[in-house]
Amino acid sequence: MDSLKIHLLTGGYEKHQIFHELDLTLPKGKFIALTGPNGSGKSTLLKFLYKQLKPESGAVYIDGQDIQHLKQKELATKLGFVAQNGKLDYAFTVHEAVSMGRYAYDGEDNGHAIEAAMESCDILHLQHKTVTELSGGEVQRVLLARALSQDGRLLLLDEPVNHLDVRHQRAMMGLLTELVKKGYTVICVLHDMLLVQVYSQLALVLKEGKIVSYGPTEEVFTDDLLNEVYHIKAHQVYDGELDRKIWLPTW
């Protein structure tokens, strides 16, 4: 079943149109990487999905509903979002920061949802710490837990591992993979082509607001595509752990 449908979306910023009649359907329960060069419209596309930007024409449908017809709080119960360079520069406790994901659920007993989200991200033991005391990797897990506590099945993440070391990148991507297995749909902006190939099931490649390629990640990544999009040469290497070949840039 489809999770998300973008229908003839046209729009962008006040003086700069990014998308012209973008048409795309994304399935449920998949790890979808959104990639492309800087300025290709990846983060802008997410802004249309959580309604920070309004299309000039066209529409975005989540589970068949046009999100422009949903109140912001209603939409917040259908998705969760982790921002690019998301940081928490105020001394909330981890529990308080995660509970902010329940803002859309006025007056409900949120204890179970908050605890479940913290458990999924393995931060229950940190719940009484203030977020300003945490490492970068722990902060990303708090941000993901806050998004999860919104109880939507669609997760939007904008470069969630940008500032993390390899160990924490691996942990975060592993966590997202586990969530996909539990039925979540993950749409994740990623720059690192290695991470895209290792973790995503589907890849959507954008360039200057247009779809260059979309489909199963192994099929999307080709020498020609990397040359066309990034103007780089690439070569394939065999990864014994993954038991498949992956593309690497030729330095």
Add this chain to the structure above:
Amino acid sequence: MMKKGLSATLALCSMLLMLLSLTLGPSKISLANTIAILTGQEVGGNQGYIIWQLRLPRILASFFSGAILGCAGTVFQAALRNPMADPFILGISSGASFGVALALFIGIAPLLGFPLSALIGANLTTLFIVGMSLKRKSSDTTLLLTGVAVNYILSAAMTLLMFLHREQYQRILYWTLGSFSTSTYAQVIILSITFLLLFILLRANHQTMDMLLLDEASAHAGGLAVGKTRLLLLLAGSAASAICVSYFGVIGFIGLMAPHVTRLLVGPKHSRLLLPASLFGGFLLLASDTVARVMLPTGELPVGIITSLLGVPLFIYLLRKGRYRYG
């Protein structure tokens, strides 16, 4: 973090300070006589008049004004995600006093009244500042510099009005310095109602204020209509500050200091922050006014001088510290 009992401690300290402040002034009144007067007993001379008609309304007015400014500072700092934002620094208070001065100059002050003139001036300034800061996605420092520029422009405009309208010079000058010397019980009632309305509004929206501390995209995706909510809360804060300005002139830095210091003690969560920030604002302004009242052997200092002496060092410290953590 010291969470429990802070509000009760501040309330108790404020009451003790009120009692102390009642005894201080050109006419020395002993604590025993003050308590006797407050409990309705007869005391000789005009001491009863001094306590009931001169000092008590002034003390209550300064306390409630401080509470309003503490509350307003809290909402400004949350809505603009800037720990250095307060109605004075951003020029909102100057906007309020300019509104009054302009209404006096063009002769519509009797029609509008000072509070409404101040409210219009303050809210127009708020709309301008918010428009500037949000349209251009300006940094914390740009926002503050915009406020400083607005302050300069409005100060120049006030000076021009004083120059053009010399017969109102004293009255206009009064609003630029800040003083509680003309406080009345009627003003105390308006101030206490204003404080209660602002506090109830903000308390009901404490989760919204927490959300405003997130980056805009996360707050939006979390269900908050960020732009509309931010503007409404800022207008409420600036309107309440304008009421204070219309009665007592521009009083700086209480809105900066009260939330800032309180946040260090109770953390950034607004359900815990609002009440102690208000009480501490009240305490600070009452203490400042008491000092301003008794510091000189004859006459008194404008209270704005005392609050600036307290607030400017904190402001410079925050600027030097650069990016600041809420809490």
